[in-house]
Amino acid sequence: MWPDSPLQRRLAAHLSRWEHDGLLRTLRSPAGIDLSSNDYLGLSRDRRLIDAFQAAAASDGVGSTGSRLLGGHRQAFADIERRFARFKGVDRALYFSSGYLANLAVLTALTEPGDLIFSDALNHASLIDGIRLSRAHRIVVPHADVDRLSEAIRREPCAGIRFVVVESVFSMDGDVAPLNRLADVCRELDAVLVVDEAHAVGLVGPGGAGLINASSVGDVPCVSINAAGKALGVSGAFVAGPALIVDFLTQRARSFVFSTAPTPAVAAAIDASLTIVQDEPDRRERALSNAAFLRRRLRAAGIAVPESPSAIIPVHIGENEAATRVANNLQARGFDVRAIRPPSVPPGTARLRLSINAGLTTETLDQVVEALTMTLQEAGLCSAVSS
Numbered sequence: 001m002w003p004d005s006p007l008q009r010r011l012a013a014h015l016s017r018w019e020h021d022g023l024l025r026t027l028r029s030p031a032g033i034d035l036s037s038n039d040y041l042g043l044s045r046d047r048r049l050i051d052a053f054q055a056a057a058a059s060d061g062v063g064s065t066g067s068r069l070l071g072g073h074r075q076a077f078a079d080i081e082r083r084f085a086r087f088k089g090v091d092r093a094l095y096f097s098s099g100y101l102a103n104l105a106v107l108t109a110l111t112e113p114g115d116l117i118f119s120d121a122l123n124h125a126s127l128i129d130g131i132r133l134s135r136a137h138r139i140v141v142p143h144a145d146v147d148r149l150s151e152a153i154r155r156e157p158c159a160g161i162r163f164v165v166v167e168s169v170f171s172m173d174g175d176v177a178p179l180n181r182l183a184d185v186c187r188e189l190d191a192v193l194v195v196d197e198a199h200a201v202g203l204v205g206p207g208g209a210g211l212i213n214a215s216s217v218g219d220v221p222c223v224s225i226n227a228a229g230k231a232l233g234v235s236g237a238f239v240a241g242p243a244l245i246v247d248f249l250t251q252r253a254r255s256f257v258f259s260t261a262p263t264p265a266v267a268a269a270i271d272a273s274l275t276i277v278q279d280e281p282d283r284r285e286r287a288l289s290n291a292a293f294l295r296r297r298l299r300a301a302g303i304a305v306p307e308s309p310s311a312i313i314p315v316h317i318g319e320n321e322a323a324t325r326v327a328n329n330l331q332a333r334g335f336d337v338r339a340i341r342p343p344s345v346p347p348g349t350a351r352l353r354l355s356i357n358a359g360l361t362t363e364t365l366d367q368v369v370e371a372l373t374m375t376l377q378e379a380g381l382c383s384a385v386s387s
Contacts, residue, residue, distance in 0.1 A: 022320030022350075023341055032336040033364060035354050040311050041283045042202050042359045043233025043276060049269045056268035064261035067311035069250075072261030080267040082369035086237045087274055088201075088226065096255065097262045099198050099227040099237035100126040104133065106194060106223055106239055107165070111136040114160030118149055118191075120177070122170050125343075127196055131165065143170075146181040153189045162191035162373055167311035169199035172345050172353060174312030176200075179215035183222075192221045202231030203311060208277045208284050231287075232273045234266050286358040287311050293362055294354070297369045303376070313354040314340075315372070322379060323350035329375045335368060 002008050018024045030037065043049055056076065066070035077095055085093040096102040107130030111117065115136035119127065122143045131138045139156060141149045153162060164186055166177040180194070186193045197210040205214040208231070223241040228234045239249060249256060276283070283366055291311045298313070305313050309359050317323040320341045327339040330352075341350045354368075 002366045006018040015284070022324055028338075029056050030336055032331060032334040033368075034336050034357060035368065036336045037357075038199065038230035038340045038355055038358050039233055039295065040231040040287045040355070041233065041277070042357055043231070043273050043283075046233065046272075046276065048237060048276065049233060049272045051315040052268040053265045056265035057263070060264040062263055062265070064264055066261065067257060067259060068261045069257060074261075074264040074267070074293045076267035077261070080270050081238070081250045083271060083274060084226070085240060087207070087278070088224070088238075088240045089213060090224075090240045091243040092242040093226075093238040094246045094249055094256065095228075095262070095267070096237050096239065098235070099196070099225060099229070100129075101255040101259060102225045102237040102239050103127050103196060104255045105177075107131050107134045108161075108255075109249055110162055110192075110245070110254040111163065114158070114164065116153075116156055116160070117165055118152060120144065120166045120170075122167075123165060124171055124196060124198070127165055136160070136163070144175065144178060146178055146185060149182070149244040150185050150189070153185065153191060162189065163194055164191050165194045165196075167196045167198065168205070169197075169310045169312065171199055171312070172340060172351075173306065173314055174199075174310040175210060175306060176309060179211055179217060183215065183217045183220045186220045192223070193217065194223050194225075196225045198225070198227035198230055198237070199310065199312060201226040202273070202277050203284055203287060204309065206217055208281070224268060228266075228270050228273070230299070232270060232277070234269045234273055234380055236262050236266060236270075262320070283358045287356060290358065290360050290362075290365060291356040292370065294356055294365045295368060298372070301369050301373050302351060303372065311356045313356065315354065317350050317352065317381065318348060320350045322381060323352065326372075326375050326379050326381070329378065330371060333371045333375070335371060 060074060064073035081093045081095055103126040111134040113135045117131050117136045118140045119131055119138055119140050120143055121140050139152055141152050164182060168177050195212055201210040205211050223245055225236045226240055228236045254364045295305050295313060317326060323339040327337050330337040337352050340353045
């Protein structure tokens with residue numbers, strides 16, 4: 001036990017306040033029907049990925065033992081980076097241990113003093129932290145408001161380079177960025193577009209390559225960050241774009257240079273995942289059609305949910321404790337649903353975040369609607385369910 005100290009008192013005060021405000025979080029293993037994970041295609045437990053991982057681990061070991069620039073590089077990493085670049089339709093790709101590290105790399109290594117970063121108000125925490133750690137000046141613009149973005153870029157003097165940073169599919173609301181219009185603004189005003197495709201790659205766009213590939217980004221300077229731990233079912237993330245970007249990040253991205261390389265076997269698992277994504281488009285179609293089906297059923301039951309082409313469906317509750325209570329009741333009914341509260345979302349917008357996957361049936365989704373309707377009514381949340 002620590003002796004009583006200023007740090008101990010500070011931490012205890014924070015924890016007590018979070019508990020009072022309904023913001024205290026707990027670690028809980030998955031249980032019940034999955035409506036919470038990002039395993040949209042059900043690939044994390046696919047036997048083909050497991051077999052590929054096990055065979056590679058038996059050959060290359062379970063640890064890389066060093067950073068990629070020292071003893072941690074393996075040919076498997078170079079091979080999967082080349083394959084992912086082809087999948088994405090770009091010159092090169094660079095693999096990182098996590099999407100968080102990849103976002104930090106792009107935003108801290110590519111920017112310099114005098115640069116400006118225009119960041120969507122609902123960007124993920126990893127993008128926000130990368131921007132904060134960068135040497136550029138940041139300007140937060142209203143969510144998905146291209147007109148306000150254009151005004152801000154024109155208004156703010158810039159001695160360096162302008163960067164526009166967005167998610168293609170926003171992780172908490174499930175809506176999509178207006179990439180075509182953003183590309184037009186970047187093209188006109190000579191800005192670089194940085195797109196986090198975490199909840200898009202593997203699931204949406206031509207061949208599952210992401211929303212950039214379904215948009216007219218074309219000749220706009222563009223860098224994408226693509227998670228391998230969501231629809232692809234493995235872990236890590238690829239930064240994809242021009243060869244010059246990848247060469248520069250390899251030399252100067254601190255979260256790459258000074259991080260131990262991932263387990264080499266993940267490269268084999270990602271390779272197997274990409275094959276399935278490309279060969280079995282019905283998985284993507286099922287996940288997205290399931291999400292569309294659930295949206296229709298929820299609206300028919302009087303539960304307001306926003307329209308979106310993604311697999312993420314937010315059910316807004318508002319109060320932190322109410323969102324937690326509803327999630328706990330759904331868990332007790334056998335549905336793995338989690339409450340999303342600040343700081344993941346703005347204060348007063350606590351919600352359930354339903355992540356829909358390809359393995360769900362329409363019968364199960366109808367049961368979800370019935371259970372959610374009953375739970376909301378039992379919680380006295382009449383505003384969430386219309387009469």
